[in-house]
Amino acid sequence: MNGMGVGRRWAAAVLVVAGLCACADDQEPSVSSPPSSMPSTTPPATSAAASVPPEPGTTVTTGESEFGVMLFDPSGQAMYLFDKETAGAPDCYGDCATDWPPVLTDGAPQATGNVRTDLLGTVPRDDGSTQLTYAGHPLYFYAHEGPGEVLCHDVVEYGGTWLVVTPVGSPAA
Numbered sequence: 051m052n053g054m055g056v057g058r059r060w061a062a063a064v065l066v067v068a069g070l071c072a073c074a075d076d077q078e079p080s081v082s083s084p085p086s087s088m089p090s091t092t093p094p095a096t097s098a099a100a101s102v103p104p105e106p107g108t109t110v111t112t113g114e115s116e117f118g119v120m121l122f123d124p125s126g127q128a129m130y131l132f133d134k135e136t137a138g139a140p141d142c143y144g145d146c147a148t149d150w151p152p153v154l155t156d157g158a159p160q161a162t163g164n165v166r167t168d169l170l171g172t173v174p175r176d177d178g179s180t181q182l183t184y185a186g187h188p189l190y191f192y193a194h195e196g197p198g199e200v201l202c203h204d205v206v207e208y209g210g211t212w213l214v215v216t217p218v219g220s221p222a223a
Contacts, residue, residue, distance in 0.1 A: 107157035107172075108182055110189075112164040115200045117222035119164060120214040121184060126197035129153055131187035131221060134210025138186045140175050146208040153182040153189040164217040185219025 110129065113122045121129040132150070135141045142150050152175060159170040159182050171183040182189045192212070195201045203214045203222060213221035 105157035107155035107159045108153060109160040109162055110153075110165045110170060110182065110184065111162040112217050115214065115222075117200065117203050117214050119217055120200070120222055121165065121189070121217070123153070123191075124162075127191050128195065128200045128202075129184075129189045129215055130192060130202065130212045131184070131215050132190060132208075132210050132212055133221070134208070135188055138183065138188070139173060140181055140188045142188075142190065142208065143176065149193050149207070150190040150212065151193055152179070153191060154179050155182050156180070166217060166219070169219045184215055187215065187219070189215070 109124050111122055111124055112119050113126065115128070123129065130150070132142055140152060142152065154175075155172060159172065161167040161170055165184075169185045171186070172180045173183050173188055175181050190212070192202045200214060202212050205212045216222050
């Protein structure tokens with residue numbers, strides 16, 4: 051009886067291996083195997099950092115408004131600072147950030163118009179996102195205005211005053 055048990059196990063193992071080979075034949079060729087019509091050459095090794103340029107971040111530009119030249123995004127959405135934030139760190143979260151969404155970026159901020167590159171920066175937010183800063187001030191949009199509108203300069207809300215930002219980094223008069 052022992053001999054028959056070993057024989058059955060051996061036969062079962064052979065069937066399993068044969069089944070695996072049959073399944074392998076039905077699969078698509080792997081990405082690492084070049085098609086037979088292509089030469090099998092290995093490209094020279096390159097560093098990912100050297101071959102992929104850094105991702106550009108959010109662009110900040112300038113435009114005219116009734117408050118003078120100020121910061122906008124490329125679509126004409128006005129950018130604001132919150133005077134309550136004196137330490138350069140964001141303090142607008144929850145309902146505040148719903149009404150005043152932070153200007154976020156996934157890469158290095160870009161400057162156009164009269165924006166000074168040396169004043170552009172970033173600061174981390176509590177949720178791990180990255181917020182744009184200008185002259186050390188975290189930047190925000192107002193959620194209830196469209197491109198080209200500047201409705202909320204010198205508005206007091208959420209314990210501070212919201213002000214548009216000039217190219218030199220100070221609030222507009």
